[in-house]
Amino acid sequence: MGLRVAYGGIQAVRGITFHVAEGEMVALIGANGAGKTSTLKAISRILDTAGGTVRFCDREITRLAPHRLVREGIALVPEGRGVFPRLSVAENLAMGAFVRSDTAEIDRDLDQVFGYFPRLKERAEQLAGTLSGGEQQMLAIGRALMSRPRLLLLDEPSMGLAPIMVQKIFEVIQAVARQGMTILLVEQNARLALEVSQRAYVMESGEITLAGEASQLLNDPRVREAYLGES
């Protein structure tokens, strides 16, 4: 039985099954309301599941408390970024390492995040709430990386951003992936998601309707028509 998520009586995710292999970047694409974000929220335990199981590294995590997931190695970049607006950029990043105590390693990871996003280093003392949308997205990704996850969950990283910013963010996502990070990317911008991922699943009305290699899906007429704006 697949994963199900329901809001009251309404099923948002109707029993889906998918997997992400280690070191892989997998995209979950689909229209608004298809159930992508609900799926991600169920995996990260922000929402309770209505049925089905989620397994991570051979361990069932379906009933784990949300705050325990970070220790297990799962980091979520929430939809709409979710930075701490009244904390500075540096404080936000430090909060990302909340569950860690290995100071020297935390400093190294901080340097790495600043390497990915030099902009964050320039603005380290600025309050996160005063950053632009793109910079906040950078910060949200940086903060997630600070927990040194084994699986990175990205929820709509391109949402509401200028094209130039989207490009910058996705360059970093690809760079992170090249370092061997396992990534599950939820994205409405199907073309972009398919271009950077290895595999993808297409969701529609709470179900997975298509799955396969990202490059194949890019050329699939059904995907091209429904999600890439071609006919």
Add this chain to the structure above:
Amino acid sequence: MKWMNSRSAAGIALVAVALVALPFVAAMGGQAWVRIVDFAILYVFLALGLNIVVGLAGLLDLGYVAFYAVGAYVYALLASPHFGLHLPFWAIVPMGAATACVFGVLLGTPTLKLRGDYLAIVTLGFGEIIRIFLNNLNAPVNITNGAQGITLIDPVAIGGFKFSGTTQILGISLSGPQKYYFLLVALAIVVILINLRLQHSRIGRAWQAIREDEVAAKAIGINTRNIKLLAFAMGASFGGVAGGIFSAMQGFVSPESFSLVESISILSMVVLGGMGHIPGVILGAVLLTVLPELLRYGVGPVQQALFGKVLVDPESLRMLIFGLALVLVMRWRPAGLWPSSERRRELAEKT
């Protein structure tokens, strides 16, 4: 440490001298003024407790006075002729704090998923429930003595040293309120230190994260349920301790001391002074305790001098001026009179 340099040391010495001199200066205006100063410190206590819940964890609590009431009644019941119990101060105060703490968790548990206005409404109801219970728990078994309240509560005594009545120490005559003043100052310093430590601790940072964004706080591995309950519990304990001291100082408690207005005025102290900023909260508490009293004493005589008679009842004019002051502060200093540097920066950057 940065406060060890000579200028800060001089500053601390100056504050210390001022704190010691204050009750004697206040006594020149009569013992009533010493009592007002005592109450100002008691409110500092309460405001700092509420600041944990509202300022740090961002949970709007309109029923904070309930914990104050719980602490006050625990003391009143265990140190008065009502039950014939006369336990010592140092034994009851931790009990009051613990009981208030339990009530804090009791309020926190069902409200874990509520935020903002919804949380405010539930906490408001909770405050009223406690007050109504205190009002009615006199039948069938008389526990709280109902609306009459509990009288003849033991004053604070530590060892053989009594905090009521006048004593001579080293040739200096100290009145009851003056002795309480020094006890309160000592306790307030402890409370301030605890607050400072908390704010910059892991727990303090977790509170701030929850205040800023609860989903993100969960996502970075904060156990939001426990951390929120901890905020309620700690805030409540401070309220409980303050309640115990209030009971002992007054010698009398009744449910009407713990009305909604009291909750609102404690919240006003936190908001007016500067939410989440300890010096601001202290300033807010002192101002909102002392200023109304100044008005109370000032309004009558001023009218007498200007018009030859008292036109407006001092009490109602006091509330009027008080309300106006609140509106003005919220209009021109929305972050509070003495906000933290972050809040100041945030407002400056936005404009």
